[in-house]
Amino acid sequence: MAATSEKQNNSSKPPPTPSPLRSSKFCQPNMRILISGGAGFIGSHLVDKLMENEKNEVIVADNYFTGSKENLKKWIGHPRFELIRHDVTEPLLIEVDRIYHLACPASPIFYKYNPVKTIKTNVIGTLNMLGLAKRVGARILLTSTSEVYGDPLIHPQPESYWGNVNPIGVRSCYDEGKRVAETLMFDYHRQHGIEIRIARIFNTYGPRMNIDDGRVVSNFIAQALRGEALTVQKPGTQTRSFCYVSDMVDGLIRLMEGDDTGPINIGNPGEFTMVELAETVKELINPSIEIKMVENTPDDPRQRKPDISKAKEVLGWEPKVKLREGLPLMEEDFRLRLNVPKN
Ligand SMILES: NC(=O)c1ccc[n+]([C@@H]2O[C@H](COP(=O)([O-])OP(=O)(O)OC[C@H]3O[C@@H](n4cnc5c(N)ncnc54)[C@H](O)[C@@H]3O)[C@@H](O)[C@H]2O)c1
Numbered sequence: 359m360a361a362t363s364e365k366q367n368n369s370s371k372p373p374p375t376p377s378p379l380r381s382s383k384f385c386q387p388n389m390r391i392l393i394s395g396g397a398g399f400i401g402s403h404l405v406d407k408l409m410e411n412e413k414n415e416v417i418v419a420d421n422y423f424t425g426s427k428e429n430l431k432k433w434i435g436h437p438r439f440e441l442i443r444h445d446v447t448e449p450l451l452i453e454v455d456r457i458y459h460l461a462c463p464a465s466p467i468f469y470k471y472n473p474v475k476t477i478k479t480n481v482i483g484t485l486n487m488l489g490l491a492k493r494v495g496a497r498i499l500l501t502s503t504s505e506v507y508g509d510p511l512i513h514p515q516p517e518s519y520w521g522n523v524n525p526i527g528v529r530s531c532y533d534e535g536k537r538v539a540e541t542l543m544f545d546y547h548r549q550h551g552i553e554i555r556i557a558r559i560f561n562t563y564g565p566r567m568n569i570d571d572g573r574v575v576s577n578f579i580a581q582a583l584r585g586e587a588l589t590v591q592k593p594g595t596q597t598r599s600f601c602y603v604s605d606m607v608d609g610l611i612r613l614m615e616g617d618d619t620g621p622i623n624i625g626n627p628g629e630f631t632m633v634e635l636a637e638t639v640k641e642l643i644n645p646s647i648e649i650k651m652v653e654n655t656p657d658d659p660r661q662r663k664p665d666i667s668k669a670k671e672v673l674g675w676e677p678k679v680k681l682r683e684g685l686p687l688m689e690e691d692f693r694l695r696l697n698v699p700k701n
């Protein structure tokens with residue numbers, strides 16, 4: 359019995375052969391990379407990094423729900439770059455070697471806005487991306503989330519923890535959606551031999567986050583620059599671990615090009631309460647502002663911190679940018695966009 363389940367867990371099939379179109383006379387020898395959700399915050403930084411390599415052609419497919427062309431403006435018109443307005447809940451027929459599947463609203467305000475659409479994006483969108491990977495023999499990476507651990511009862515969270523998730527709550531469209539997306543990835547791997555990679559991303563911040571995105575770091579920085587009170591949601595003792603976006607992009611590329619399917623936690627283990635985060639933003643950006651306590655939303659996880667032993671061992675990866683170094687870089691970008699010069 360043990361031997362059977364062992365066998366079921368490992369792919370027994372070789373990956374499908376790449377589409378014949380890849381060797382047609384029109385095809386460049388370059389690595390062709392699709393990034394779904396590439397007009398968003400993390401996706402656009404990933405585009406920047408992948409475009410640095412002249413052997414890469416990058417294609418972004420995005421429906422612009424929470425992303426924008428503005429994030430990609432320096433690449434529009436570049437011969438190795440293409441931007442497609444596309445919703446991943448519909449099939450996409452293109453020829454690629456790698457798929458970074460990021461498409462999904464990430465801020466709780468946006469993913470809760472139309473929960474049925476969020477579920478469709480996670481389930482049908484991931485099915486479509488896996489179908490594409492199967493047809494053309496591409497390797498696919500899913501950006502899953504630390505929210506698969508729900509309100510975790512084990513701290514810090516290793517990948518082996520199965521989580522504590524409310525299946526019917528207001529966050530479920532996102533966290534259960536990502537859990538199904540992970541299931542689909544492994545089923546396509548076992549059943550069809552698809553080469554998969556799964557990253558479990560922990561709270562990531564940096565330049566280009568939407569100013570009114572609703573996530574805590576962007577909220578606090580925008581509030582500090584506008585001279586508004588920082589809104590700490592009660593009780594304020596809940597914790598998060600914040601990863602700077604350049605570290606995240608480095609981790610995602612290492613995972614894609616490495617040998618391990620994952621899931622692998624990618625995040626910064628530095629853990630802060632929301633009151634500590636507010637105090638740090640106040641000290642660094644605007645010492646004269648107030649911090650006020652406001653009501654929280656349901657099912658807010660009380661603590662979150664990645665165990666990154668696996669990322670260190672398997673990817674040789676660990677984050678380099680500390681919160682106190684990353685916040686000023688984000689402040690600079692927000693000052694430009696909000697037109698608030700430094701005194
Ligand atoms: N930033 C984080 O802290 C964090 C943490 C964990 C996981 N993630 C995951 O990383 C990915 C990127 O997150 P982000 O912070 O850059 O978010 P984001 O909202 O800035 O980017 C998501 C992108 O996906 C696009 N999109 C949404 N639905 C789509 C659809 N149906 N079809 C096509 N495009 C669609 C949006 O327009 C946007 O450009 C998401 O999958 C998110 O779940 C992010």
Ligand SMILES: O=C(O)[C@H]1O[C@H](OP(=O)(O)OP(=O)(O)OC[C@H]2O[C@@H](n3ccc(=O)[nH]c3=O)[C@H](O)[C@@H]2O)[C@H](O)[C@@H](O)[C@@H]1O
Pocket residue numbers: 463464465466503504505559560561562572573574575577578589590591592596598632654655658659
């Ligand atoms: O990293 C992850 O896995 C997940 O983290 C976030 O979800 P969350 O941690 O709830 O993100 P925020 O909305 O930024 O909230 C973080 C904490 O800050 C608090 N908060 C938020 C906003 C605010 O103005 N004030 C405030 O105190 C919230 O109550 C919460 O405890 C992301 O938005 C998800 O996309 C992502 O998958």
